[in-house]
Amino acid sequence: MSQPKHATPEQARPFLEAFKFFYQINDASANFFMRNTYPISIKKGTMLHKAGDICNHIYFITKGAVRGYVNDNGKEKITWISVENEMVTSIYSYYMQQPSLENMDAIEDCEILSMSHEKLNELYNLEPSVNILVRRILEKYYADAEVRALTSRxxxxxxxxxxxxxxxxxxxxxxxxxxxxxxxxxxxxxxxxxxxxxxxxxxx
The missing domain is CATH 1.10.10 (Arc Repressor Mutant, subunit A)
Structure with a gap:
């Protein structure tokens, strides 16, 4: 199987621009992201991640919409919906490297950039400033999760x-x-x- 092509500068531009909202990363970090981020196209209805598996990738949506959901006695219950310029993953599974409870699939045709857990951790060690970026992103997504929790209450x-x-x-x-x-x-x-x-x- 041939090695997938990493993101081009044009493909990487949306998520690098989105990062600036949180923290200005240096050129070395930006280049690492481009070399280790891979574009994927998925059709509406395609499963991005299946519950019970370990989620080893974090995804940035450049086009389309993705939902997270759990199966409760055969009924799908949506836990979140994300669209362009947002990142998605199964947070618990990605960071704890444990099987997830959530499924993720495309609810529109999507263009997505993918980065592995292994490569992000490599970047943490190579460029410590990226830890600040990711911390600020996680703060924002934790706040979003609290809003979703309030909605359900x-x-x-x-x-x-x-x-x-x-x-x-x-x-x-x-x-x-x-x-x-x-x-x-x-x-x-x-x-x-x-x-x-x-x-x-x-x-x-």
């Missing part, structure tokens, strides 16, 4: 949906309603009722 469906619109407005008209309902922990009929009620209030 609301018992009222109207409050959940309002919170969703205020926090994830970029997903509201993009992601299928079945996925939004699952993410909010309500059934599709309830979500449809809430949306209809909101439209009615706007018109009045």
């Amino acid at each position: 609301f018992s009222d469906a109207d409050t959940k949906y309002e919170f969703f619109l205020n926090t994830y407005s970029h997903l509201a008209n993009r992601i299928p309603l079945t996925y939004i309902a699952s993410f909010l922990g309500i059934n599709l009929e309830t979500l449809s009722r809430v949306r209809a009620k909101k439209r009615s209030i706007k018109k009045s």
